[in-house]
Amino acid sequence: MGSEDDKSDPHSEHYESTLPGVIGIFDNAISRIESVMLALGVMLMAVNTIANVVSRAIGSTIFFSEELNRILIILITFAGIGYAARHGRHIRMSALYDALPGKTRKVLMIIITVITALTMFALCYFAIGYIGKVAKSGRVLPAMQIPVYWIYLWVPVGFFITGVQYALTALKNVVQKDIYLSTHVLEGYEEDEIEI
Numbered sequence: 001m002g003s004e005d006d007k008s009d010p011h012s013e014h015y016e017s018t019l020p021g022v023i024g025i026f027d028n029a030i031s032r033i034e035s036v037m038l039a040l041g042v043m044l045m046a047v048n049t050i051a052n053v054v055s056r057a058i059g060s061t062i063f064f065s066e067e068l069n070r071i072l073i074i075l076i077t078f079a080g081i082g083y084a085a086r087h088g089r090h091i092r093m094s095a096l097y098d099a100l101p102g103k104t105r106k107v108l109m110i111i112i113t114v115i116t117a118l119t120m121f122a123l124c125y126f127a128i129g130y131i132g133k134v135a136k137s138g139r140v141l142p143a144m145q146i147p148v149y150w151i152y153l154w155v156p157v158g159f160f161i162t163g164v165q166y167a168l169t170a171l172k173n174v175v176q177k178d179i180y181l182s183t184h185v186l187e188g189y190e191e192d193e194i195e196i
Contacts, residue, residue, distance in 0.1 A: 018184050019168060027168065027183065030161055034083045037154075041076040045069055064143040071151045078158025085165035088185030106179050109187070113170035120163030127156040 017027035052065040084090050097105060135149040165182065172180045179187045 019172075023168070030082070030164070031086060034079050034086070034161070037079040038076060038083060041072045041079065045072040045076070048072070067141050067143050074151055075154050078154045081158050082161035082165055085162045085169075086182055088181035090181075092181075102179070105187070106173060109179050109181075110170050110173045113166045113173065117163045117166035117170060120159045120166060124156045124159035124163060127152070127159055131156065 017024040017031070019027050048062070048065055048068050052062045055062050055065075097108060100108065131149050131152050134152065135147065137148075139148040140146060141148060141151070168183050169180055172183050181187050
């Protein structure tokens with residue numbers, strides 16, 4: 001039940017960065033923030049939905065319930081993409097990749113992670129531009145009366161964190177002899193092997 005057990009169990013959800021120094025500390029901090037955001041987001045959405053169902057049964061409805069769930073869905077989605085990249089849980093279409101020899105797969109994994117990181121950083125840039133346009137429009141949510149751009153603030157953060165994860169995975173593949181799907185998940189299919 002203690003932290004020693006968590007670290008010795010390769011299937012534990014506890015995440016400790018394998019990256020050295022300041023990068024590892026930064027990676028651990030992001031991991032904890034993502035985990036808290038995802039957990040709180042899912043719990044708040046469940047409580048909000050249940051409260052709205054009970055409220056409807058009584059005869060009224062919570063007027064801001066739909067808007068709150070929309071905000072939470074955006075939060076969970078964009079916090080979740082970084083979490084999925086960190087834990088090697090992203091979608092892989094690898095029929096051709098799997099047929100390649102080890103060294104070629106390693107080079108291809110580095111190329112894939114670098115291109116994906118650059119794509120995520122580009123999406124982060126465009127999301128910031130979009131948020132700026134929405135902010136200038138002055139639109140507000142009808143029920144909650146908060147500026148619409150606030151609900152999109154997590155989007156560029158999620159893209160940025162995901163880009164960082166892919167960049168770190170590319171770096172890990174450059175410096176290590178094994179092939180990594182993320183900074184701590186080795187490639188494999190039976191059960192993704194987690195580095196201890």
